Amino acid sequence: xxxxxxxxxxGGTGKxxxxxxxxxxxxxxxxxxxxxxxxxxxxxxxxxxxKITRRKEIETSEKAFLIEEKCTGCFKxxxxxxxxxxxxxxxxxxxxRFLCEGCGSCExxxxxxxxxxxxxxxxxxxxxxxxxxxxxxxxxxxMGESGSGKIVTEVRRTGERVAKENKSExxxxxxxxxxxxxxxxxxxxxxxxxxxxxPTPSGFNDLKRAIKLVEFFKIPCGLIINKFxxxxxxxxxxxxFAKEKGISVLGRIPYHKDFVDAAVNLKPVVVYKKKxxxxxxxxxxxxxxxxx
Amino acid sequence: MxxxxxxxxGGTGKxxxxxxLxxxxxxxxxxxxxxxxxECPNDHxxxxxxxxxxxxxxxxIPKFDFSKCVKCGTCSKVCxxxxxxxxxxxxxxxxxxxxxxxxxxxIACPTKAISQTEKKIGEIYYGKGYGMDLxxxxxxxxxxxxxxxxxxxxxxxxxxEKGYKHIIIDTSAxxxxxxxxxxxxCELALCVTEPTPFGKHDLELILDLLNVxxxxxxxxxxxxxxxxxxxIERISKKYKTEIIGEIPxxxxxxxxxxxxxxxxxxxxxxxxxxxx
Numbered sequence: 001x002x003x004x005x006x007x008x009x010x011g012g013t014g015k016x017x018x019x020x021x022x023x024x025x026x027x028x029x030x031x032x033x034x035x036x037x038x039x040x041x042x043x044x045x046x047x048x049x050x051k052i053t054r055r056k057e058i059e060t061s062e063k064a065f066l067i068e069e070k071c072t073g074c075f076k077x078x079x080x081x082x083x084x085x086x087x088x089x090x091x092x093x094x095x096x097r098f099l100c101e102g103c104g105s106c107e108x109x110x111x112x113x114x115x116x117x118x119x120x121x122x123x124x125x126x127x128x129x130x131x132x133x134x135x136x137x138x139x140x141x142x143m144g145e146s147g148s149g150k151i152v153t154e155v156r157r158t159g160e161r162v163a164k165e166n167k168s169e170x171x172x173x174x175x176x177x178x179x180x181x182x183x184x185x186x187x188x189x190x191x192x193x194x195x196x197x198x199p200t201p202s203g204f205n206d207l208k209r210a211i212k213l214v215e216f217f218k219i220p221c222g223l224i225i226n227k228f229x230x231x232x233x234x235x236x237x238x239x240x241f242a243k244e245k246g247i248s249v250l251g252r253i254p255y256h257k258d259f260v261d262a263a264v265n266l267k268p269v270v271v272y273k274k275k276x277x278x279x280x281x282x283x284x285x286x287x288x289x290x291x292x
Numbered sequence: 293m294x295x296x297x298x299x300x301x302g303g304t305g306k307x308x309x310x311x312x313l314x315x316x317x318x319x320x321x322x323x324x325x326x327x328x329x330x331e332c333p334n335d336h337x338x339x340x341x342x343x344x345x346x347x348x349x350x351x352x353i354p355k356f357d358f359s360k361c362v363k364c365g366t367c368s369k370v371c372x373x374x375x376x377x378x379x380x381x382x383x384x385x386x387x388x389x390x391x392x393x394x395x396x397x398x399i400a401c402p403t404k405a406i407s408q409t410e411k412k413i414g415e416i417y418y419g420k421g422y423g424m425d426l427x428x429x430x431x432x433x434x435x436x437x438x439x440x441x442x443x444x445x446x447x448x449x450x451x452x453e454k455g456y457k458h459i460i461i462d463t464s465a466x467x468x469x470x471x472x473x474x475x476x477x478c479e480l481a482l483c484v485t486e487p488t489p490f491g492k493h494d495l496e497l498i499l500d501l502l503n504v505x506x507x508x509x510x511x512x513x514x515x516x517x518x519x520x521x522x523x524i525e526r527i528s529k530k531y532k533t534e535i536i537g538e539i540p541x542x543x544x545x546x547x548x549x550x551x552x553x554x555x556x557x558x559x560x561x562x563x564x565x566x567x568x
Binding site for chain 1: 301337395436437
């Protein structure tokens with residue numbers, strides 16, 4: 001199986017639109033599986049009309065809890081916490097669960113054994129079939145919880161199993177915006193990265209940062225320029241940048257209201273309007289030939 | 293007032309709204325724009341403000357003194373990030389990229405063979421333009437945690453406090469640690485969304501988060517004339533959260549954005565009027 005990751009750095013450049021359209025296009029010739037690793041705000045399942053068949057709560061996060069009756073208020077824990085998650089209270093330390101990383105330093109330093117590190121249920125993983133038949137696995141972080149990177153790793157582990165069960169040939173991973181832990185966990189150990197950019201100063205700047213990340217992991221990479229016609233000069237600059245980096249331009253997508261309408265109707269744009277199929281068929285062909 | 297601009301979904305226009313609001317506010321009062329989208333900071337590009345680096349951000353990492361190490365493997369056992377690999381009979385191997393600097397290994401080591409050193413995780417930039425101050429944080433590429441970088445920028449601003457009347461905080465997309473750290477301490481959060489099912493879905497997530505954090509929220513609909521506005525109006529009712537502004541899709545906004553000048557539209561002034 002080949003694993004393709006879709007990323008962009010900047011949010012809203014069209015990662016989910018590309019993921020869903022590419023999945024649909026490739027599913028006509030190959031056995032595919034879609035993985036939504038944007039666990040902060042998972043949208044891929046929505047656009048593919050996934051009927052969830054399995055739902056599992058996972059615990060990949062840990063937090064520190066104070067055992068009040070054992071605490072003598074020495075505040076050693078406050079000094080040792082490098083995440084500013086413990087503050088001096090009136091008599092006892094106050095733990096901020098949003099900042100706590102569950103590292104256990106406070107537990108180690110507490111002379112009274114008054115701190116306990118407990119695992120926390122921090123996410124849901126769902127499995128199901130899209131309305132187009134192929135399987136989709138998604139993760140969703142619970143509100144205010146942490147550990148996105150570890151959730152992504154767990155989502156991918158589930159994805160691997162589902163892929164095996166379905167004898168999938170291609171896995172497409174939709175990443176979150178940005179370049180921090182959830183994205184790093186999505187990019188790691190993939191065969192090919194597709195960067196989705198747009199010709200705006202922010203889109204270009206964030207593309208450069210995303211590409212640096214891909215180079216860091218030494219993964220081959222292709223580029224799709226979305227809304228290429230809103231600033232053709234910048235599109236040319238982005239294409240020159242890609243050339244310098246040895247990144248092939250897989251496709252250009254125009255700006256059109258159809259894309260918003262497709263989103264409102266919760267459909268991949270290639271299903272919503274047939275005229276966009278050719279763009280994605282060409283992109284798919286380029287990727288197949290790269291794999292060969 | 294300390295106002296965060298957030299929204300859940302990426303690309304809804306958080307940075308455009310942040311920069312435009314800071315631009316309007318700075319006409320009358322001392323205003324700071326904090327770009328806390330440390331993974332991909334762009335506010336300086338949107339405003340064409342030249343930034344200068346004022347500080348490097350460091351995180352503590354362990355330093356091993358193998359002459360004191362007895363190869364017990366305790367450091368590896370306490371490390372929750374799998375940043376220390378231990379194989380029986382060998383010295384522990386440290387993977388700096390995985391380390392979040394919690395210091396547990398140093399505390400746990402029975403022979404005091406681990407001390408602390410530092411690695412660079414980000415940079416802080418400062419710039420001035422249109423009468424406002426801009427501080428932005430930038431995470432080192434390949435580093436995992438946005439939260440500590442965000443906190444370091446907040447700490448820097450606190451220490452160099454220049455008597456700002458308003459602080460506008462631009463957050464990243466999503467609801468992860470970098471966003472939570474940026475939101476904490478804000479008195480109000482403006483959630484910029486778009487009238488699509490994705491915008492709606494991610495808006496609910498961020499409103500839930502703000503509720504948990506106890507931060508009051510208001511909604512701004514960007515590109516309000518394309519898509520289905522009712523989706524957002526329903527959420528506004530469900531969460532009893534007011535929609536204080538609608539910004540239509542306009543070529544003039546896109547042009548300003550791609551030219552690197554602040555967006556000056558009457559809709560932004562209207563938002564400020566409502567806020568007052």
